[in-house]
Amino acid sequence: xxxxxxxxxxxxxxxxxxxxxxxxxxxxxxxxxxxxxxxxxxxxxxxxxxxxxxxxxxxxxxxxxxxxxxxxxxxxxxxxxxxxxxxxxxxxxxxxxxxxxxxxxxxxxxxxxxxxxxxxxxxxxxxxxxxxxxxxxxxxxxxxxxxxxxxxxxxxxxx
Numbered sequence: 670x671x672x673x674x675x676x677x678x679x680x681x682x683x684x685x686x687x688x689x690x691x692x693x694x695x696x697x698x699x700x701x702x703x704x705x706x707x708x709x710x711x712x713x714x715x716x717x718x719x720x721x722x723x724x725x726x727x728x729x730x731x732x733x734x735x736x737x738x739x740x741x742x743x744x745x746x747x748x749x750x751x752x753x754x755x756x757x758x759x760x761x762x763x764x765x766x767x768x769x770x771x772x773x774x775x776x777x778x779x780x781x782x783x784x785x786x787x788x789x790x791x792x793x794x795x796x797x798x799x800x801x802x803x804x805x806x807x808x809x810x811x812x813x814x815x816x817x818x819x820x821x822x823x824x825x826x827x828x
Contacts, residue, residue, distance in 0.1 A: 670748045670811045673713070674798060675705050675818045677741055702738040709736070709745050712818075724787065735785050739801045746805055753786030753806040755779075760800065778804035 710718060713734065716727040727734065733752050736745045740758035755778040779793055786806040794805045794813065805813070 670746065670752070670805075670807065670813050671816060672754075672805070672813050673709060673745045673747075673816045673818060675709055675743045676799075677702055677705055677743060702743055705743045706736055706738070706745075709743060709818075710734070713745065713747060722787070724785075735782075737781075737785075737803075739799070739803075742799055742801065744798075744803060748807060748811070750808040751787045752808075753782040753784070753788075754803065755781035755785065756798075756801045756803040758801050759797070774802045775804070778802050779806075782806035 710725075714727045714730060714732060716730050718725050719728045720726070725734070725736075731749060732747055733750060734745055734747045735752050735754045736743065737754050737756045738744075739756040740761075742756070744754055744756050746752050746754040757774050757778055759774060761774060775795060778795070782793070782804045783791060783806050788806070788808050791806050792808065792810045794807070794810060796803055798815075
């Protein structure tokens with residue numbers, strides 16, 4: 670199981686190759702997250718992305734992945750089994766979200782990673798990273814290899 674985490678602290682005006690579809694994003698942070706998500710998927714596999722039941726997959730591949738966006742980072746998890754991940758900043762004021770009434774950030778991440786996974790038997794791994802709570806939902810608990818990347822790593826990789 671491999672976990673990739675990428676900061677989104679880069680200048681959006683940098684000369685980056687990415688699909689024009691991302692120009693529609695007004696919010697600069699959302700635009701950065703979408704760009705990094707796209708580049709990260711290309712970094713992991715050069716295969717096309719296909720959707721099955723609203724879940725993305727690498728076409729003609731046995732490698733499964735899932736992605737989530739935090740306050741200032743993007744995470745992507747890969748495995749040879751179905752997998753789900755969610756990340757949320759620890760400083761988020763969840764009391765303003767009615768759906769999260771009497772819930773913790775951890776509860777929310779568990780629920781999100783569960784719904785993003787398509788497994789029947791689920792194991793949860795929770796940890797803290799970059800002042801965020803992160804939860805992985807997988808078939809089995811496994812060793813996780815962390816890969817910290819910078820947005821510039823992905824930008825130069827895809828040029």
